[in-house]
Amino acid sequence: MRNFIILLFIGISISLSSCRQDFVFEASTGDLTFSKDTIYLDTVFTNIGSSTYTLKVYNRSNKDIKIPLIKLGKDDSKYRITVDGMTGENNHTFRDVEMLAKDSMYIFVEVTADVADSNPADFIYTDQIQFDTGTNFQKVDLVTLIQDAYFIYPSRTQNPDNSYTYEEINLGVDADGNPIPFRASVLDENDPVNGNEFIWNNSKPYVIYGYAVVPDGKTLNIEPGAQIHFHADSGLIVGTGGTLKSIGTLQNQIVFEGDRLEPIFSDVPGQWGTIWLTAGSTANEIDYTTIKNATVGLLIDSNDGNFMTIKNTQIYDSSNLGIYAKTAKIKGENIVINTAGVASLACTLGGSYEFKHCTFNNNWSSSKQVAVLLDNYYRDENNAQVPFDLIQADFINCIIYGSNTYELRFDKGETGIFNSSFTKCLVKFGTSNDALYSFIYDENNIKRNKNPKFLNIFTNQLNIGVDSEAKEFGVDADVPLDILGMPRTAPYDVGAYNWVTFPEDN
Template identity: 30%
Template sequence: MKRPLSFTFSSPFFFPLFLCVLASLLLFACKKDSFITSRDARISITIDTLKYDTVFTKLGSVTQSFKIINENNQKLRLSSVKLMGGNSSAYKINIDGVATEEAKDVELEANDSVYVFVQVTVDPNSQNLPFVIRDSIQVAYNGNTQFVQLEAWGQNAHFFRDKHIISDETWTNDLPYVIQGFLFIEAGKKLMIEKGCRIYLHADAPVIVDGTLIVNGEKDTADRVYFTGDRLDEPYKGFPAAWPGIYFSPLSKDNVLQYAVIKNAYQALSLEAPSSNASPKLLLKECVIDNAYDAGILALNSSIVAENCLISNCGKNISITGGGDYQFTHCTAVTYSNAYIDHKSPVLFLSNATNAGTGSLQAVFRNCIFWGEGGLVDDEVIVNRSGTNPFSVNFDYNLWKVKTAPTNVTVNHIINDQPPLFDSINVSDRYFNFRLKEFSPAIDAGTPSSVLIDLDGKSRPVGLPDLGCFEK
């Protein structure tokens, strides 16, 4: 039977060595639990300046944050973390969950950190132009001080919640308009929006048009009329579905949008039912519809005339169902799959049917471009016909990307599956310039029409125009 192993430490050196190791461990532990008080102690702050894009008066900003990191192997005490503007500051701070103007004796474990959260709320003033609001946060420790600068641009605005247009009204561009709840134009009433207006809509704020919406933008960038979400700080300002969109009800009529830019909606423009008179329900001239999560244009048995319009990077660029009357001239419908929009629907879908039945459909697409890349779509133009209702769909001088040509349509001079050679496309940076390069097959490939300018307001030639919304 084996005897268990046993060890006997009889060396005269073992016990003193053991004591030395134990003492070192205890010394290290005590040092780690003690506070470093030297001015040479090191901290790092993850940012030197917190910047906020335009913050509307009365509305709080998004909360931003930074970390203060103890880079020492000992504990560190921050004697003060202080908002220099105190209780009169537009900024508010929160340190590790505690709202305060100044936190004292903030203890940081060795190699640990603390979060500082910052929000800004801007009080109204008399200025029309954006104005800057500055403050700073002081971090003091061991006789040292560091500062984090705070900078926000405030903007006065007209603020409306659950806004009803109950008589004809005109908006001018003296200040931006911020809409919460909804904007509703009653039947028989008109809202006219003049050049240069900026309309910012909250996530819960659709524009509902029972009456008439007139947008009178002009060609210069500053004079166009913009509809977009009210979150203007990174990363939210580029998100699709930031606001619901503009809805034209069956009662609505005589709507005109010229030089309007409609961005980041869920369904940018949706309309249903035919016009109640001889005019189209919606006239779109020189408009940009971009980055709509579900649809750029969603029409149910309605009527649209669109000229020089860019419908870009939408879940569904143009979706027409239930029939109706449509005329698109010199329009570009294009989507590149990107971080926000997964391109899985054709840029143009036409059908005279819905679950409720079928209707008559008349549509003309002339001098247009229908293109998509980076997604799962083989046919960027799909046309479906059901029943025996009148059905006339004409594609006249267009460039499109399809593998299977649509049926039940009339086609004339189609450029198929040739890249239009847009000027600049950078999907990773989300930069899209849909003007044409010099050798684009869309140049001089159109037919003369009554549309004499392009989306930039530039004159089109007397001879053969370019396809799409931009003239080279």
């Protein structure tokens, strides 16, 4: 019996070994196929790395093959590639790459280039991924647009341990009395590279690293058509006594957004910090300006006692708040805010506010977000309420809407003034026995839970159409043009847009 078992194992071993064949790779004859013949890498700023792009390579033959050489065409190429997870020689050259029959592999592509590397006529930078078999030649073209820019960033000094110390400013102290530092660059009238940094023009975009700071007594004038891009954890701070004038036109809007230009980043919230108008900043004006993809679009912190104006301004996809006002004074007209993690508009710690023909919508995917929040106190370290008078919060011809049952929230303190008024507004609001919300049931003045039927909330098109409940419900609020520059005539529409006929209505 023992001999039989031994013979059985020997037989099985021989049987298995007779089925095994070593892989034999033949040289490729150049019959590879590709997922695309040209890879267009989206626009990047000079010397800022791109996203990673993918090329899939197929061996559709019945043979295991070996590709003698895969490489970038230029010896000093600014592109980088990895092939099936391999980095090769300097992310540039790969030799004897094996592929099984009917198999595929991934090549990942990135680029970091200077505008000087591109074609001076069109700022296009190109190269190729080359597949050289010795008997045939195949290629995939690489194309990207390199965009020049003004760069504003903190200075740095190198320490003995090769670390760096960056330029910083302190904005107050925390609850423990420790300074609050920000990595920042104070703007300069005579910067050796950018020239006068208190005038941002439209000749080329601005890219900000850290926070750009407008100091006391200085005014930052942003000209129509200027494009401002913030890196992660960056933003703009207007200090005490400083002023922001962001005044575009209907045809040449000013745009603040992140520095990732690829379409997949176009509506990603929280890509940068905020535009912070600190306590004591003065005479700020914002008109025909778009603010996208911030953590907080506008942080307005107890301005100097005079009303600031915000007109014809759009704020989209903020991960926290669209406008975060603290004891501020704001007059707003034709403001559109869509989608924020907490609130589209938060008027906190009291203040004075007047909003006419504004559209505040919030479809953030949570059960707690709101379109508009008002409060008049905060709690100190002992959890005691500290009142801040809400002198006025007047909403005239406004839309307050979103995906939750309650898109308007009041947080009224035990003491302190809390004055608010809503005239001819469309408001998303459930039911409440709180007398503070009694006005919401006046059907002659408030349209409650009526759908404005926006064109497309997911693409930030909050225009209204012929069947919108916001159509012809308003009053004359002395705002003669809508956000698109169209005349307002009686009967007046509610929100920032006059109603129009949508294409699908024709």
